[in-house]
Amino acid sequence: MLGGGLLAFLIIPVVALFVTGSPADWLAGLRHPITAPALLLSLVTTAISLGVLVAFGTPLAWWLGRSEARGARFVETVVQLPIVVPPAVAGLALLLAFGRRGLLGPLLEDTGIDIAFSTIAVVLAQVFVAAPFYIQAATAAFAGIDENLLVVARTLGARPATVLFRIALPLARRGLIAGAALAWARALGEFGATLMFAGNLSGRTQTLPLAVYTALESDVRAAQALAVILVVIALAIIIFLRPRRGRHAR
Amino acid sequence: MKKLLIAALVIFGFAATTRAEEPREITVFAAASLREAFEDLAKTFEAKSGVKVRVNLAGSQELRTQIENGARADVFASADQKHMAALVKAKLVESPRVFVRNTPVVIVPKGNPAKVRSFEELTKAKKLVIGVPEVPIGAYTLEILEKAGADFKKKALANVVSRELNVRQVLAKVSLGEADAGIVYRTDASAAKDKVEIIEIPAKLNVIAEYPVAVLSKAPQPAAARAFVDLLLSADGQKRLAAAGFVAP
Numbered sequence: 100m101l102g103g104g105l106l107a108f109l110i111i112p113v114v115a116l117f118v119t120g121s122p123a124d125w126l127a128g129l130r131h132p133i134t135a136p137a138l139l140l141s142l143v144t145t146a147i148s149l150g151v152l153v154a155f156g157t158p159l160a161w162w163l164g165r166s167e168a169r170g171a172r173f174v175e176t177v178v179q180l181p182i183v184v185p186p187a188v189a190g191l192a193l194l195l196a197f198g199r200r201g202l203l204g205p206l207l208e209d210t211g212i213d214i215a216f217s218t219i220a221v222v223l224a225q226v227f228v229a230a231p232f233y234i235q236a237a238t239a240a241f242a243g244i245d246e247n248l249l250v251v252a253r254t255l256g257a258r259p260a261t262v263l264f265r266i267a268l269p270l271a272r273r274g275l276i277a278g279a280a281l282a283w284a285r286a287l288g289e290f291g292a293t294l295m296f297a298g299n300l301s302g303r304t305q306t307l308p309l310a311v312y313t314a315l316e317s318d319v320r321a322a323q324a325l326a327v328i329l330v331v332i333a334l335a336i337i338i339f340l341r342p343r344r345g346r347h348a349r
Numbered sequence: 350m351k352k353l354l355i356a357a358l359v360i361f362g363f364a365a366t367t368r369a370e371e372p373r374e375i376t377v378f379a380a381a382s383l384r385e386a387f388e389d390l391a392k393t394f395e396a397k398s399g400v401k402v403r404v405n406l407a408g409s410q411e412l413r414t415q416i417e418n419g420a421r422a423d424v425f426a427s428a429d430q431k432h433m434a435a436l437v438k439a440k441l442v443e444s445p446r447v448f449v450r451n452t453p454v455v456i457v458p459k460g461n462p463a464k465v466r467s468f469e470e471l472t473k474a475k476k477l478v479i480g481v482p483e484v485p486i487g488a489y490t491l492e493i494l495e496k497a498g499a500d501f502k503k504k505a506l507a508n509v510v511s512r513e514l515n516v517r518q519v520l521a522k523v524s525l526g527e528a529d530a531g532i533v534y535r536t537d538a539s540a541a542k543d544k545v546e547i548i549e550i551p552a553k554l555n556v557i558a559e560y561p562v563a564v565l566s567k568a569p570q571p572a573a574a575r576a577f578v579d580l581l582l583s584a585d586g587q588k589r590l591a592a593a594g595f596v597a598p
Contacts, residue, residue: 194525194527198525198526198527199526199527200525200526200527215527216476216510216511216527216528217510297511298478298510298511298512298513298522299481299511299512299513299514300509300510300511300512301512303510304511312514313481313483313512313514315414316408316410316411316413316414316481316483316484316514317410317482317483319414
C-alpha cells in the first residue's frame with residue numbers, strides 16, 4: 100500500500116509531462132530554435148563523456164575490484180564523492196580547479212588550453228558527476244568474477260591481455276553495460292555543474308537540461324517538449340541497456 | 350515501519366503548529382539586482398511593522414513565470430516593464446509603479462586582463478558574458494549593442510561565451526575572473542567593487558532601466574504588501590535605494 104503510493108508519486112509527474120501537452124505543442128517545441136542545437140550537443144557530449152569514462156574508468160574499476168590493498172577501499176570511497184556532492188558544488192569546485200583563476204589555471208594557460216565556458220567544460224562536468232555510477236557498477240562486476248577462472252586461464256598460458264579481453268570483460272559485461280547506462284543517463288541529465296562551469300550558450304554549452312531551464316522562461320511549450328525528449332532518451336537508455344535477468348544471472 | 354510513520358506524523362505535527370504560531374510575513378519577489386537594497390529594506394520594514402519579509406531573488410522573467418504558475422507572493426519588483434506588463438495583462442498584479450531607475454555598465458575583472466579601456470573596445474574581450482534575452486539585463490544589453498551598430502553587435506556577440514539567467518550570474522562570472530567582461534547594472538558593479546572595474550557605456554548608446562513594483566492580486570497579505578510598496582516609495586526607502594546606487598524615478 101505504502102509502496103504503491105510512492106510508485107504513484109514517482110510516475111505521476113512523468114505522466115504529467117506527456118499528457119498536459121498536445122502533439123501540436125510538441126511540434127512547436129521541436130521547431131523552437133533552442134531545441135536542435137541542445138539535442139545535438141547533449142548527444143555528442145554525453146557520447147564523449149561515456150567514451151572517456153569507459154576508457155579510463157574500466158582500468159580503475161578493474162584495480163578496485165581485484166585489489167586487496169587497503170588503499171583500494173579508500174579510493175573506492177573517494178570515487179563515490181560526486182554522488183553525494185550537490186551538482187552546484189561540483190560546478191564551483193570544477194571552476195576553482197580548472198577555471199582561468201583556478202588551481203590549475205596558470206598551468207592550463209601555459210599550455211594554451213582554455214576550459215571554462217567551452218564544450219570541454221560540459222564534458223568534464225558530465226564525467227565528474229557520472230563517473231561514480233560507472234566505476235561502482237564496473238568494480239562490482241569485476242569483483243564478482245571467479246578468481247579461479249582467471250588463474251586457470253593464466254596457468255594454461257594465456258597472456259594478461261588475453262585474460263582481460265577474452266575472459267574478464269565478457270564475464271563482467273552485464274555489469275559494465277548497466278553501469279555505462281546509468282552513467283550515460285546521469286550525464287544526460289547533468290545541469291548544475293554545467294550551468295556553473297560551462298555556462299549557457301546555445302550550440303556550445305547549452306545541453307538539453309539547460310535548454311529546458313532557459314526555455315521555461317520564454318516558451319513553456321518548448322521547455323516541455325525538450326523535457327519529453329530528455330525523458331524518452333533516458334528511458335530508452337535504461338530500458339535497452341538494463342541488465343537482463345536470465346541466462347547469465349548469477 | 351510503524352515507528353517511522355509515527356515519527357513522520359510527529360514531525361509534520363510540529364511543523365504544522367510552528368507554522369500556525371509564526372508571526373505574519375510577506376513574500377517579496379524581486380529582480381536579482383535588488384539583492385542588497387532589498388535585504389536592507391526588508392530589515393527596515395521588519396523593524397517598523399513587525400512583519401517578516403521573505404525575499405525571493407531571481408531574474409525578473411523567472412519570477413514572472415513563477416507567478417504565472419501560481420507562486421504565492423505578495424509583492425513583485427521587476428527590473429523591466431515588459432515582465433510587469435505581462436502580469437498586469439494577466440490580471441495577476443495591480444497598478445504597478447516605477448520606484449527606481451538603474452543604468453547598465455560594462456564590468457571587467459580587477460586588473461582588466463583583456464585591456465578593455467572603453468565601451469568601444471568591448472570587442473577586445475574574448476570572453477564576454479551577458480544575460481539571456483529574456484532576462485531584463487540581457488534585453489537591455491541587446492538594445493545597447495543594437496544602437497552601437499550592426500557590425501559592433503555582431504563582433505561582440507561572437508565573443509559571448511555564456512548567456513546567464515540573471516544579472517548576478519553575469520556578475521559572478523566576471524568577479525571570478527572567468528569572463529573578460531560582462532554587462533550588468535551599475536548597482537551590481539558597486540556591490541562587487543573590490544572585484545570588478547566599471548567601464549561606462551556612452552549615454553547616447555545606453556538605456557535606462559525602470560523598475561516597477563506592484564502588489565499581487567492574490568497577495569495573501571495585501572495590507573502589509575501595500576505597506577512595503579509604500580516604504581519603497583517613501584523618502585526613507587528612496588534614501589536606502591540610493592545608497593545601493595539606484596536612481597530615483
